[in-house]
Amino acid sequence: MMNDEKYERARKRVKDLKHFYRDLISYVTINVILLIINLVTSPGKLWFYWVTIFWGIAILLHASKVFLLKGKFLGKDWEEEKIRKIMEKENKP
DSSP: OOHHHHHHHHHHHHHHHHHHHHHHHHHHHHHHHHHHHHHHHOTTSOOHHHHHHHHHHHHHHHHIIIIIITTOSSSHHHHHHHHHHHHHHHHOO
C-alpha cells in the first residue's frame, strides 16, 4: 500500500472519530439541558428520556460504525475486496 493511501485512510479515520466525538458531546450537552428544563418546568412528569433513548440509539449505531466496523461493512475495504473477487471470477475460463 502506498503512503498516500495510508495517509488518506488515516485522515478519514481521524475525520470519522472527530465527527463521532462531536456528536457525543452534543448528545450529552443537549440531554443535560433537556433534563434541567424538564425538572424545572414539569418535575412530576418526565419526558426528556424519550429524546435520550432514541438519540442514544443513533449514537450507539454511530459508535458501532466508528469503533467496531471501522468501515469494514460496505466501506472502502469491502468495495476493494468485492472488486478483486469479481475480477478473479471473470478471469476464470
